[in-house]
Each structure stands twice: as C-alpha cells, then as structure tokens.
Amino acid sequence: MNKEDECMNKENDTLWARRGSNFFPVSAVTNKLPAGAYRCYENDCSAFLEQVPTKTDKLLDLPDPTVERLSAEHKKFWTLGEKYAEREFLHKRGMLWHGIPGTGKTCAIGRMIG
Structure with a gap:
C-alpha cells in the first residue's frame, strides 16, 4: 500500500472532506473550531490542528x-x-x-x- 492509500483508505469512515478535487475520509466534521489554543502539524497527506489545553495558575485581575x-x-x-x-x-x-x-x-x- 502506498502512502496515498494509507491516508485515504479507511474502512469505517463515512464522511468525506474535500480539498480541491480531492476527497478524504473523516470520522467527524465540524463547521467551526472551538475557541482555544491549537498546535499545527503536517504529514504526507495533510496539515491538521490539535487542540492543546491551556494551563494557568489562578490569576489575579490587576488593572491594565x-x-x-x-x-x-x-x-x-x-x-x-x-x-x-x-x-x-x-x-x-x-x-x-x-x-x-x-x-x-x-x-x-x-x-x-x-
């Protein structure tokens, strides 16, 4: 199986994402990204975002x-x-x-x- 087949042949996926004239199987879709912080990755098939948790201590609201x-x-x-x-x-x-x-x-x- 070549790299393109590895990225595109998913047996259980029923939804499809489109990029130009190419279609990719996905397991879920969303119209908007939730608010938050994201890390961007890229592989041989696509670029994608991973939501990362934001960790902060309890903060004081100081006037600024x-x-x-x-x-x-x-x-x-x-x-x-x-x-x-x-x-x-x-x-x-x-x-x-x-x-x-x-x-x-x-x-x-x-x-x-x-």
Missing part, C-alpha cells in the same frame, strides 16, 4: 488598560457575526502580541479564550 481594551475589543468582535455576514465578510480576527518575556501576554490570551 491595554489588556482591558484588547479584551473588550475581543468580546465585542464575537458579537458582530451577523453584521459581517450581511456584508459577506469573513468573521475572523487575528492579534499579534509582542513584548519581553514575563509581561503577561500568555496569561491575558488565556483569559480571553478561557
């Missing part, structure tokens, strides 16, 4: 106007799905966070997705 503003913007954005759909825009958002280690970026993101 930047984090509060970004958190409020994040919450507001997820209420605007219908407005994006009305205008036929994709409803997705990316944020680039930078700074020296230990300044709370990961903790703030964990609170936003948690």
Whole structure:
C-alpha cells in the first residue's frame, strides 16, 4: 500500500472532506473550531490542528488598560457575526502580541479564550 492509500483508505469512515478535487475520509466534521489554543502539524497527506489545553495558575485581575481594551475589543468582535455576514465578510480576527518575556501576554490570551 502506498502512502496515498494509507491516508485515504479507511474502512469505517463515512464522511468525506474535500480539498480541491480531492476527497478524504473523516470520522467527524465540524463547521467551526472551538475557541482555544491549537498546535499545527503536517504529514504526507495533510496539515491538521490539535487542540492543546491551556494551563494557568489562578490569576489575579490587576488593572491594565491595554489588556482591558484588547479584551473588550475581543468580546465585542464575537458579537458582530451577523453584521459581517450581511456584508459577506469573513468573521475572523487575528492579534499579534509582542513584548519581553514575563509581561503577561500568555496569561491575558488565556483569559480571553478561557
């Protein structure tokens, strides 16, 4: 059996995923990814995401106007799905966070997705 057959011949799968003109068997499908953190992998057949748990200690909410503003913007954005759909825009958002280690970026993101 060649590598393509290994990736595509699954006896018990009844659902199919499509990429261009290619179809791949899958055991379950979802329309949206759940909120969370993901690790991206790639093999000979495809790229895929694995949801990874976010582990944090109990956090204190200390006043930080930047984090509060970004958190409020994040919450507001997820209420605007219908407005994006009305205008036929994709409803997705990316944020680039930078700074020296230990300044709370990961903790703030964990609170936003948690």
